[in-house]
Amino acid sequence: MTQVKPMRADARRNYERLLKVAAEAFAEHGERASLDDIAKRAGVGSGTLYRHFPTRQALLEAAYVDRIEALAVRAGELAAELPPGEALVEWLNELCVGTIQVRGMKALLGSAVTDGSVAAVTACATSMKGAATRLVEAAQEAGALRRDVEPIDVLRLAHGVATASELANGQGESIRRYVALLTEGLRA
């Protein structure tokens, strides 16, 4: 997983600058921020950007891995603090909020749970699925969640709920209301 050969100093510098600039750009302009523009703002040529990150997906993922990891960690914390059913509900809430608040993350999380996409097996997809699986299984064991749903279903539905709240443009606390509706439907 880690670098076999250490990167050259200039390469590493550019890589890091790109990541920083990309996170800003995606936050500012959403997932469709101009890549050449990101390269320009990072003070590198577009060739350099595309060498480090062959696809928009790759850059998006690299820019947000830490946030994804944080969500996965959060799943563990909630599992330790709350009863299984509540832990799942609370995590879904935080997941949806994150999906919407951090512009650009929605596209990333969406592709992470898309079936049939080649890019399906990525680091963040694995993290998310792992976290969801633990919470879902615990909730099912505790009898707080119907047994006919898979972790991936829960992730997809969360993505759907985030999409729905997005349509409401944050009107009337829609995220919490919609998540509540979802968890109502998921209850055993």
Place this chain on the structure above:
Amino acid sequence: MTQVKPMRADARRNYERLLKVAAEAFAEHGERASLDDIAKRAGVGSGTLYRHFPTRQALLEAAYVDRIEALAVRAGELAAELPPGEALVEWLNELCVGTIQVRGMKALLGSAVTDGSVAAVTACATSMKGAATRLVEAAQEAGALRRDVEPIDVLRLAHGVATASELANGQGESIRRYVALLTEGLRA
């Protein structure tokens, strides 16, 4: 609503050809089909396309109004055939299926229920909201639907569910399962 002055014959011909070609193109390539390409395939210049349909939205809407109207009509039929609660559930099913099966329609329906968009007041948005309002109110009166949801919420959630099923790429009858989960959560 109707044309104040009748269109010139050539204008009407082009308008109609564009509509036909656009429906095909959107069905084939999704909502992002190239507009210049549609113009070319219809045998007109791009200027002509943009004059008739100033935005992609406008073309999308014009190409699919009939399908939207059909859905609205279907709402009426279901309301007459089934008890209020079931009518709503069945309609949501058909709505979601349509949203996914007809490529390009998702974008249109999505923007129809987006809050804060300038394009919000369009013919298809009005139809959808009307149909949803009737079904939702009837279901609430019959005690089959929670009273704390608005018709627009239902439409948005349906859109979310369609998005979720789309992520599953039609695997395992996901549409019906997800709609069932949604309606479970919506029950009074």
Place this chain on the structure above:
DNA sequence: CGATAAGCGGGGACTGTCTCCGTTTAGTGC
């Protein structure tokens, strides 16, 4: 049949993606 305004259409400016390849430079052994 002409006049005329409605309508046409494609050239071109612009923005974005992504590749290719000549040039630069970090790292290494001496």
Place this chain on the structure above:
DNA sequence: GCACTAAACGGAGACAGTCCCCGCTTATCG
């Protein structure tokens, strides 16, 4: 220090898409 080499750079340019502008064409009407 110095020279060598492979790694890395960067930006020009091919390509695709959007959208506007404006000189030309043509349907329609008196």
